[in-house]
Amino acid sequence: MIEHQVFTDLTKNGKPRPWKKNKLDNLTYAEYLLMLNYRKATNVKDCGNVLRFKKTKDGFLKLYQTWFCKSRLCPLCAWRRSMKNxxxxxxxxxxxxxxxxxxxxxxxxxxxxxxxxxxxxxxxxxxxxxxxxxxxxxxxxxxxxxxxxxxxxxxxxxxxxxxxxxxxxxxxxxxxxxxxxxxxxxxxxxxxxxxxxxxxxxxxxxxxxxxxxxxxxxxxxxxxxxxxxxxxxxxxxxxxxxxxxxxxxxxxxxxxxxxxxxxxxxxxxxxxxxxxxxxDDLVNTDDPNEDSVLTDAEIVVAKWNYELQNYFIS
Ligand SMILES: [Zn+2]
CATH class of the missing domain: 3.30.70 (Alpha-Beta Plaits)
Incomplete structure (x- = not known):
């Protein structure tokens, strides 16, 4: 049996970033769009399913690759957008x-x-x-x-x-x-x-x-x-x-x-x-505290698990 390791992304103050809560809300939002017959519903559901991070010198994570749906009401995208703005x-x-x-x-x-x-x-x-x-x-x-x-x-x-x-x-x-x-x-x-x-x-x-x-x-x-x-x-x-x-x-x-x-x-x-x-770039949120990343830094990949309703390290 494969051990699942729950993914966490901590801020410098030691607080976990709300990836899980926002992804759960994203899925509810995607479900609503589907019920309302919006074509983008399936895209929204795929938002932020696989997150690739680089480790900074001091051990924090910096997102460097994922796919965001960019829908205005998407809770994941709205969170990234507000941080960036x-x-x-x-x-x-x-x-x-x-x-x-x-x-x-x-x-x-x-x-x-x-x-x-x-x-x-x-x-x-x-x-x-x-x-x-x-x-x-x-x-x-x-x-x-x-x-x-x-x-x-x-x-x-x-x-x-x-x-x-x-x-x-x-x-x-x-x-x-x-x-x-x-x-x-x-x-x-x-x-x-x-x-x-x-x-x-x-x-x-x-x-x-x-x-x-x-x-x-x-x-x-x-x-x-x-x-x-x-x-x-x-x-x-x-x-x-x-x-x-x-x-x-x-x-x-x-x-x-x-x-x-x-x-x-x-x-x-x-x-x-x-x-x-x-x-449109919601990956780089222009956080000045996030700039200490090495180009050959260690990569951490987190994937959303629909069954277990959380992100796991893969
Ligand atoms: Zn989104």
Whole structure:
């Protein structure tokens, strides 16, 4: 009998990376897609079945080869994407700060009223167009150096509605805080968002400046918030399968042909300069802590076992 050795991949803090949980959720998601007659269901099921890692000098694992389905809602791919986006974003923010040491960071959250199945996609499209318009308003654009934005959708399980909101991290010139002709209060941001969205109600808008003395931690938190999952898998993988199917179908439609994260102005330029534009590469997550790999390093192969529901070293 062959001994199965369970695969583990530890972070530098000694925490196991959630490969198993994400693969199990991936299989539930693949099953939903199959039931909903999505053609990509079989591809999604094959996502991350065989993982090849190289051992780093200090004994950690760095993924170097696998096949990812890249489906937006795939829990494995969403996890890799969010890791990659937050690592890249941190590099971009550091560079922006280096180029403009007096620049300031602001976190902006833009939302609108909850929507339902049939209006989620058009509402998301409208928000995308409106935010571009917002950044063109003179008072906003004149001090805006760079920005990055992402859209998050949460599910209200009580009434089946969706809340879509945008996380924006803004980099502004220090002039932004000087005088009422530059400074934009929360009430004013709300007014501008309402105007850009052409709303007949007051939307929820929140704006916070990153405090200079603790900016490093705040920025890290903000970068993670902006780059995090668009939808938590716990929102479409629940105990209620019928409901999950409806939610999965709605989210598939709403997220198709949209971008998880987009960069503007200076951030876009820096991203290009740092050559961080390979969005589809979910193997290399650009983690600066993962770079100590030898080219002839030992290789570890982990395979998903459908019967035993876990990854094993092969
Ligand atoms: Zn995937």
């Amino acid at each position: 937050s690592n890249q974003l941190i590099q971009i923010l550091n560079e922006a700060h280096r180029e403009y040491p007096n620049g300031c960071f602001l976190f902006l959250t833009l939302s609108t009223k909850n929507t339902y199945s049939d209006t989620l996609k058009p509402e998301m499209q409208k928000m995308g167009r409106s935010v571009s318009k917002l950044f063109q308003y003179k008072k906003i654009s004149k001090n805006l150096l760079g920005y990055v934005r992402s859209t998050e959708i949460t599910v209200n399980h009580d009434d089946g509605s969706y809340n879509q909101h945008m996380h924006v991290l803004l980099f502004v010139s220090s002039r932004y805080f000087k005088g009422s002709e530059n400074y934009i209060s929360q009430a004013e941001w709300t007014k501008y968002w309402r105007k850009a969205m052409k709303l007949d109600y007051q939307p929820m808008v929140n704006v916070e400046a990153v405090h200079p003395s603790k900016s490093k931690n705040d920025l890290l938190a903000g970068a993670k918030e902006t780059a995090k999952y668009q939808v938590k898998s716990a929102d479409y993988i629940t105990d209620d399968k019928q409901r999950d199917l409806q939610v999965t179908d709605d989210l598939e439609q709403a997220l198709s042909h949209t971008r998880a994260i987009s960069y503007g102005k200076l951030f876009k330029t820096i991203r290009k300069k740092l050559q961080l534009e390979d969005e």
